[in-house]
Amino acid sequence: MRAFTTRIGTLAAAAVLALTSAPAAQAGKAGPPAPAAYFEFTDLTRHTFVIQLTDPTRIEEARSLLASGEDKHVMGRIIKRPAPYNARWSYHLNPDTIHFFTYAIEVCDATIPYVEDHLDEVGGAFLPGSHWCPWTSRLVREIPAP
Template sequence: MRRGLLKTAALTAAAMLTLTMTQPAHAHGTAHHAVADEALFEITDITRERFVIKLTDPAEIKHARDLVNGETTDRPHVVGRIIKRSAPYNPRWSYHFNPATIDFFDMAIEVCDATIPYVEDHLDETGGAFLPGLVWCPWTSRLVREIR
């Protein structure tokens, strides 16, 4: 019974994440401003490891710059779907965020939380019970700087 309950909870969480991740990234009421087509930012987490993300949505780029510059503290953590291969801008890790899915959050459900090195160490398990739908939302993530 308990195993079935856990499986149901995991599937429900995955469905909730899928619904959340299918909304446009600019659905937070942030006005679009003229910014570059893409921008790179470095994030860290509780482990102090560094991870590079690429943002392509103008509203998300503006929000990230506002976070880095201290102009806002709203939605400070990063969420998105991961791709299980390295990216040229993030070569240290065997995975990266799909730029089209990146968003920011204040709070999220536990099923998508993991540290940067934990995801690397368990990459072969992602997409199942670990990080269902490949959605990753490191709760302790924070932007450190923009890479120019």
């Protein structure tokens, strides 16, 4: 039964990855890029992590979540290198893959520091496809551009 559950989780993760990759493919078809917005989120460890949003729809959604206090979480695909706006960590999220969710599968859940401590394993059995969806993530605030 455990192997069956693991396989279902892996297939579900692949489906989520396919869905989050579609907006990135469409991004090149638009006009000039919109100005980026930066948001900070935290998780149950109380560490903070900064994301960059470039899609106007996602920016508006993030602002709406902050204003309403709606219980949605952050998900996206990890890039294994630091970003100037998130220099504390050795990784960041690809802005083209960031979405907000209410429920997600367990295979993509991990805390901010756990990802840092196991970054060399990301993309394999740990966070397949480099897809990360911290279940306890919560947007805290919008921050000024660095």
